[in-house]
Amino acid sequence: MRQKRAKTYRKLMSLYSMSFGFRQPYQILVDSELCKASVDHKIELVKQLGTVLQGEVKPMITQCCIHELYLQRGQQPAVDLAKTFERRKCNHREPIPGDECLASVVGDSNKHRYVIATQSTPLRTKLRLIPAVPIVHINRSVMILEPPSDTTIRAKALMEQKALNSTASTETALLASLSTSTEPVPRKKRGPKGPNPLSVKKKKTPNLLPQPQLTKSPSKASLDGKDVGSGKQEKGEDKKSDDTHKRKRMEDNKGDEATAGSSNIVMSESTGSSRKRKRRRKGASNTSDSNVIHES
Numbered sequence: 001m002r003q004k005r006a007k008t009y010r011k012l013m014s015l016y017s018m019s020f021g022f023r024q025p026y027q028i029l030v031d032s033e034l035c036k037a038s039v040d041h042k043i044e045l046v047k048q049l050g051t052v053l054q055g056e057v058k059p060m061i062t063q064c065c066i067h068e069l070y071l072q073r074g075q076q077p078a079v080d081l082a083k084t085f086e087r088r089k090c091n092h093r094e095p096i097p098g099d100e101c102l103a104s105v106v107g108d109s110n111k112h113r114y115v116i117a118t119q120s121t122p123l124r125t126k127l128r129l130i131p132a133v134p135i136v137h138i139n140r141s142v143m144i145l146e147p148p149s150d151t152t153i154r155a156k157a158l159m160e161q162k163a164l165n166s167t168a169s170t171e172t173a174l175l176a177s178l179s180t181s182t183e184p185v186p187r188k189k190r191g192p193k194g195p196n197p198l199s200v201k202k203k204k205t206p207n208l209l210p211q212p213q214l215t216k217s218p219s220k221a222s223l224d225g226k227d228v229g230s231g232k233q234e235k236g237e238d239k240k241s242d243d244t245h246k247r248k249r250m251e252d253n254k255g256d257e258a259t260a261g262s263s264n265i266v267m268s269e270s271t272g273s274s275r276k277r278k279r280r281r282k283g284a285s286n287t288s289d290s291n292v293i294h295e296s
C-alpha cells in the first residue's frame with residue numbers, strides 16, 4: 001500500500017475511532033462475493049484487511065452470507081475461507097440474500113460498529129446513507145477502504161457542534177464567574193487616582209527637605225532663616241501631601257474593608273491629626289469587625 005493511501009486510511013480509521021467509538025479488533029462483516037473475489041485474486045484477505053484498516057481485525061460472516069456460498073457450485077475455496085471466520089448470528093430462520101442480511105445487521109445506526117466488506121454496489125450505496133459505516137471492497141486485486149460518506153461527515157460535524165455548544169455553555173459560565181470576580185479590580189484602580197502613593201512619597205521627601213538646609217546654611221545667615229522658613233513651609237506642604245497620601249491609603253483600606261460603618265468613621269476623622277487617625281483607623285477596623293459579626 002502506498003504511503004499516501006496508508007495515511008488517508010489511518011486518518012479515516014482514527015475518525016471512526018475518535019468520533020464513533022470503533023475499537024480494535026475491528027469487527028468486519030464479509031459478504032460471499034468478497035470471499036470469492038479474494039480467492040479469485042489470490043488475496044490474503046485477513047492480512048489485507050489488517051493492512052487497510054491498520055489494526056487488529058476480526059473477520060465475521062453471517063449465516064445468510066455463508067449459506068449463499070454453500071448454494072454455489074465450485075466455490076469450495078471460498079467456503080473454506082469463510083469457515084475460518086467467526087459466524088455472526090443474524091437470526092434469519094430462512095436464509096435471505098446477503099445484501100439484505102447485512103443491511104438488517106447494520107440497522108439504521110450501526111450500533112455494533114461493524115466494518116462492512118462487500119462487493120455489492122447497491123449495498124454500498126445503501127450503507128452510505130447510514131452514519132459511521134466503514135466500507136471495504138476489492139477493486140481488481142486492490143482492497144479499498146471507502147472515504148467517509150456524506151452522512152458520516154454530517155454526523156461527525158453534528159457531534160462536534162454539540163460538543164462545542166456544551167463547552168461554550170461552560171465557557172459562558174466561567175466568564176460570568178470571572179466578571180463577578182473582576183468587579184473589585186477597577187474599584188481599586190479608581191481609589192488611588194495616580195501613582196502608588198507609597199512609592200512616590202519616599203522619592204520626594206529626601207529631595208525637598210534636607211538638601212536646601214545643608215547646602216545653603218553655612219554661606220548666608222540672613223537667607224538661612226528664609227531658607228529654613230521656606231524649608232519649613234515645604235515641610236508643611238510635604239506633611240500635607242503625606243496626610244493626603246495617608247488619607248488615600250485609608251480610603252484604600254476603606255475600600256478593602258468595604259463596610260459602610262468604617263468608611264463613615266474614616267471620613268469624619270480626616271480633619272484630625274495623623275496619630276488620631278491611626279488610632280481611629282484601628283478603631284474603625286474594630287468596628288468593621290463588629291459590623292461583620294453583626295452581619296453574620
Ligand SMILES: [Zn+2]
Nearest residue numbers: 064090092101
Ligand atoms: Zn441473515
